[in-house]
Structure formats: C-alpha cells, structure tokens
Amino acid sequence: MRLLSAFALLLLFAANAATAQTAPPSKPKIVVGIVVDQMRYDYLYRYQRHYGPGGFNRLLKGGFSCENTRFNYVPTYTGPGHAAIYTGTTPSLNGIIGNDWWDPELRIKRYCTADKRHRTVGGTAKTDPGTGQHSPVALLSSTITDELRLSNNFRSKVASVCLKDRGSILPAGHIPNACYWFDDASGNWITSTYYPDSLGLPKWVSDYNARRWPDTFLNKTWEMGHAPTESFDNWNYVGKYGSLKGGFPHDFAAARASGSYGVLRFTPYGNTLVTNFAMETIDAMELGADEWTDFLCVSYSATDYCAHQFGVHAQETEDMYVRMDRELSRFFEYLERKFGKDNVLVFLTADHGGAETPVHLNKLHIPAGVFEESTLEDRLEKSLEMIFGTSGNYIQAVENQQIWLNWDALADLDMKPEEVAQAIGGQIRSLPGVYDVLTRHELEMLPAEYPFVSELRRGIHPRRSGDMIYLLDPAWHADDKAFSTGGTTHGSPYPYDTHVPLVWYGWRIQPGESHKIVSITDIAPTLAAMLRIMEPNATTGKIIEELMR
Numbered sequence: 195m196r197l198l199s200a201f202a203l204l205l206l207f208a209a210n211a212a213t214a215q216t217a218p219p220s221k222p223k224i225v226v227g228i229v230v231d232q233m234r235y236d237y238l239y240r241y242q243r244h245y246g247p248g249g250f251n252r253l254l255k256g257g258f259s260c261e262n263t264r265f266n267y268v269p270t271y272t273g274p275g276h277a278a279i280y281t282g283t284t285p286s287l288n289g290i291i292g293n294d295w296w297d298p299e300l301r302i303k304r305y306c307t308a309d310k311r312h313r314t315v316g317g318t319a320k321t322d323p324g325t326g327q328h329s330p331v332a333l334l335s336s337t338i339t340d341e342l343r344l345s346n347n348f349r350s351k352v353a354s355v356c357l358k359d360r361g362s363i364l365p366a367g368h369i370p371n372a373c374y375w376f377d378d379a380s381g382n383w384i385t386s387t388y389y390p391d392s393l394g395l396p397k398w399v400s401d402y403n404a405r406r407w408p409d410t411f412l413n414k415t416w417e418m419g420h421a422p423t424e425s426f427d428n429w430n431y432v433g434k435y436g437s438l439k440g441g442f443p444h445d446f447a448a449a450r451a452s453g454s455y456g457v458l459r460f461t462p463y464g465n466t467l468v469t470n471f472a473m474e475t476i477d478a479m480e481l482g483a484d485e486w487t488d489f490l491c492v493s494y495s496a497t498d499y500c501a502h503q504f505g506v507h508a509q510e511t512e513d514m515y516v517r518m519d520r521e522l523s524r525f526f527e528y529l530e531r532k533f534g535k536d537n538v539l540v541f542l543t544a545d546h547g548g549a550e551t552p553v554h555l556n557k558l559h560i561p562a563g564v565f566e567e568s569t570l571e572d573r574l575e576k577s578l579e580m581i582f583g584t585s586g587n588y589i590q591a592v593e594n595q596q597i598w599l600n601w602d603a604l605a606d607l608d609m610k611p612e613e614v615a616q617a618i619g620g621q622i623r624s625l626p627g628v629y630d631v632l633t634r635h636e637l638e639m640l641p642a643e644y645p646f647v648s649e650l651r652r653g654i655h656p657r658r659s660g661d662m663i664y665l666l667d668p669a670w671h672a673d674d675k676a677f678s679t680g681g682t683t684h685g686s687p688y689p690y691d692t693h694v695p696l697v698w699y700g701w702r703i704q705p706g707e708s709h710k711i712v713s714i715t716d717i718a719p720t721l722a723a724m725l726r727i728m729e730p731n732a733t734t735g736k737i738i739e740e741l742m743r
C-alpha cells in the first residue's frame with residue numbers, strides 16, 4: 195500500500211512536471227502589434243516564392259491566419275485604419291473619419307492627430323515646428339493599449355514606433371509610456387510634449403539618435419535585391435507623390451544635397467529604421483521583463499509610400515515586400531531569442547489595402563479611372579452660381595469623397611441646405627466614375643441591400659462627417675493630384691482596399707487558418723479576451739472565437 199502510494203505520487207509528480215513543461219504561460223510577457231501600411235491580402239502569397247522561412251512564412255506556418263479579414267467602413271485611409279485596429283470600432287464612434295477633414299466643431303480643416311497645444315520633443319533647429327504638434331486628442335474612444343494600462347493600475351507598459359506620426363499615435367492610445375515618430379529634417383526619432391517624455395527625450399533615445407542611422411542609409415543606394423518575377427518595370431506609371439523617379443538603382447544624391455531624410459520613407463531603409471528602433475525600445479524600456487504584459491505597437495510605413503509612388507505592379511513594390519520579409523525575420527528572431535515564442539503574442543495586419551494603377555488597368559481594357567476631387571469644389575461653386583443666379587460660398591470643403599456645406603453662408607442667402615444638396619447631387623451624378631451621391635439623410639434611409647451601405651454608415655461620425663457622400667465606381671479613386679498618371683492609392687470600400695492580412699503567432703496560438711469573415715474591428719476585442727481585460731470602450735467588433743480554442 196505504502197509502495198503503491200509512493201508510486202502514485204511519483205506518477206503525479208511526473209504528470210505535473212510534464213504539464214509545467216507544456217502548458218503555455220497564463221499571459222504573454224509582451225504583445226507586439228505589427229501594422230504593414232497598405233499591405234493587401236494577396237501580398238502574403240504573391241511574393242511568397244521570394245520570402246524566406248523566418249518572416250511572413252514563419253507566421254503562416256506556425257501561426258493562425260484569418261484569411262478573410264475586411265475593413266468594415268469607408269474611407270480606408272491610414273488614420274482611420276490604425277484607429278480601427280486598436281479601438282475595435284469604426285470612425286462612427288472613434289471619430290477618426292479620415293487623415294484630414296473639415297471639422298464643423300472647430301471650424302477648421304484638421305489633420306487626425308494635429309494638436310497645436312503641444313510642441314516637438316527631440317527635434318533640432320531644422321525641425322519644422324508642426325512635426326511634433328500632435329496628440330490623440332481627436333481619438334474619441336479608448337484603445338486596447340489604453341485598456342491594458344487601465345487594467346492593472348498602469349503596471350503594463352505601452353510603447354509605439356512608426357515613421358508616420360498617426361501610425362504611432364493612434365495605436366498608442368491616450369496613456370502610453372512612450373510614443374515615437376520620425377522627423378525628416380533631423381533624422382531623429384521624436385515625440386511631443388503630450389507624452390511622458392515632455393521635458394526631453396530619455397537618454398536612450400538621444401543616444402540612439404546620435405548613432406545617425408539615417409545618414410548611413412542616405413549614403414547607400416537602393417537596388418533590386420533579386421530577379422523580379424511578379425512585377426515589371428512600369429516606370430511609365432510612377433506617381434507624383436515623392437521625389438524618386440522610376441529605375442533602379444535609386445540614388446539619394448538630391449536628398450543628401452538638401453539634407454532631408456524624407457526620401458528614406460519610400461525605400462526599404464525606412465522599414466529598417468523602424469525595426470532597429472523597435473528592438474532598441476524593447477531593450478531600453480525593458481518591455482516584457484516582468485509579470486505584467488507589455489505592448490509594443492510597430493507600424494511599417496515604407497510599404498505604403500513605395501506603393502503610392504510606384505504602384506502595385508512595380509519592381510520597387512516587389513522588392514519592398516521581399517525586404518520587408520527579411521526585416522520581419524530579423525525582428526522575430528530577436529523576439530524569440532529574448533522572450534521565447536510562448537511568451538510573445540504577435541499579430542500582423544494592415545491599415546488598408548491599395549488599388550491597381552488606373553492608367554495601367556485602362557491599358558489592359560479593364561474599366562478604371564481617376565476622379566478630379568481636387569477641383570470639385572470650384573467646379574460645383576460655378577455650377578451653383580449658374581443654377582441659383584447668385585455667387586455664394588456654398589461649400590465649406592470637399593474631402594474623402596464627402597462634401598461639407600457652408601451652413602452659415604446658406605443661412606445668409608436664405609437657402610435651404612436640402613435645396614443646395616439636391617443641386618450638388620445632380621451635378622456630381624453626371625460626372626464620369628461616380629456610382630452615386632447621397633445626403634446623410636438619404637444614407638440613413640437606404641435598404642440593407644444597397645452596396646456597402648453598412649460600410650458607408652460606419653464611416654460617418656454624426657458631428658464630424660460631411661453633409662453629402664459620394665461613392666465612385668470600382669477601380670476609380672479620387673486622389674487626382676498625386677496619382678492621376680501613375681502610382682496608386684486607397685480609400686474605397688472595394689476589396690482591393692479592404693481585404694488585408696491578419697496573422698496571429700506565438701503565445702497560445704495554434705497553427706491554422708480560417709476563411710470566415712473577420713472584421714478589422716475584431717482584433718481589439720480578441721486581444722482583450724486573450725488578456726482577460728476589458729475591451730476598448732466603444733468596441734463594436736467581436737471575438738475571433740477560433741483563436742480562443
């Protein structure tokens with residue numbers, strides 16, 4: 195009997211030891227949220243033959259891929275995209291209705307993270323004062339990163355890194371420990387007085403900036419790193435977004451002469467700057483070092499700048515993603531070496547997709563086009579003057595396929611907004627590439643079968659959005675100034691702009707894939723469920739149940 199109990203005890207001990215070895219930790223030490231700006235779903239596979247085992251393929255093989263992840267609102271731009279991922283809701287509640295918009299409350303055209311009450315921290319004499327005048331003031335709901343900080347009396351740390359201010363600020367939420375973005379003029383990582391580093395950059399960031407990585411990269415060239423197979427030299431279709439022209443190798447002589455580092459944003463070096471600084475941030479801030487789960491938000495922007503300038507079929511875009519894969523590989527190796535795979539929860543997604551270059555599609559006899567939004571306000575004012583026989587400043591702004599009427603001017607003219615809206619609708623409806631134009635009231639009355647009605651409604655914030663909205667035909671976009679003859683852009687409800695990757699990896703993630711529809715707003719509540727904390731305060735997304743098994 196005694197022998198039996200001893201044996202049983204031994205068995206029990208062995209079983210416990212086995213459990214201890216195999217059971218994953220109850221919480222990850224660190225969550226790393228990766229956003230690849232303008233990464234369409236197909237880029238996971240389109241360039242896969244050139245990917246190594248350690249980057250995208252590591253995620254696809256060892257992680258769980260939500261293959262059918264969709265943005266569930268318009269407009270699909272960078273500010274709203276980062277906000278939706280981290281707030282678990284759409285512009286209708288989080289208030290980030292575009293990158294820029296006319297704000298009827300403030301009566302100004304505003305940028306999504308602009309906040310003139312704050313100043314740059316970490317720039318030099320060359321730094322434009324506006325570079326650091328940012329905060330999350332326009333973000334009306336909490337983020338998953340806010341909720342993590344709130345969940346345990348601020349023991350969890352949150353940090354955010356992105357070349358773009360909005361790609362760092364919106365994920366970081368309202369109460370991060372640190373939030374950094376890139377200053378083109380100085381080549382420094384900077385922040386604003388809104389954040390805890392308001393009195394000056396911490397020594398580790400100043401020391402890091404002093405290493406001058408941007409100078410190292412500006413002295414290099416950008417060459418195609420492999421023989422391209424999924425693209426062609428479509429250098430006839432280069433956009434007017436940046437200074438780089440078509441044709442490898444890209445040399446940065448002009449940027450060196452002018453002393454600006456902005457050109458690096460369009461190159462793979464832009465992503466290297468981010469990876470290097472993200473790893474430094476983890477080390478210096480000791481993220482993932484204790485029992486309280488920390489969160490690092492990393493957003494890669496060079497993919498977006500590059501595709502805007504060169505388009506979807508460009509060799510530059512192919513090389514950008516192959517080199518992005520190498521960046522991820524380097525980053526994941528670092529994370530696993532430092533924490534072990536089971537202690538890190540990674541998700542990778544995008545803030546929106548991107549369209550085919552319209553002029554290229556036209557050449558292939560596929561309908562596409564560019565709508566001249568930049569001149570629309572002037573053209574409409576002239577038409578309204580003809581229709582109503584009096585010149586008036588009828589329209590306040592046209593932006594993001596929305597129109598803000600000038601209510602004060604209409605009142606002075608004793609005109610009803612509905613009357614003016616009807617006249618505007620008649621004018622816009624006759625223009626090529628316009629699918630439909632609606633007032634806010636008409637949008638509310640539409641049947642559920644109307645195309646993208648839910649997406650359109652979720653993009654409208656009651657106090658901020660325009661009085662009218664127009665929808666373009668498939669493969670049409672409205673960024674005529676920068677992308678009328680080449681390059682590409684995004685913003686529509688069509689799949690090329692809304693279908694993005696979402697892959698989870700590491701802590702408690704079983705390998706697999708699903709083709710069920712997942713909304714971009716499902717990421718934040720799923721993270722909340724995994725971490726057993728409250729979801730962001732305006733969450734409308736749902737938990738991705740397949741990940742909870």
Ligand SMILES: [Zn+2]
Pocket residue numbers: 232272498499502684
């Ligand atoms: Zn973009």
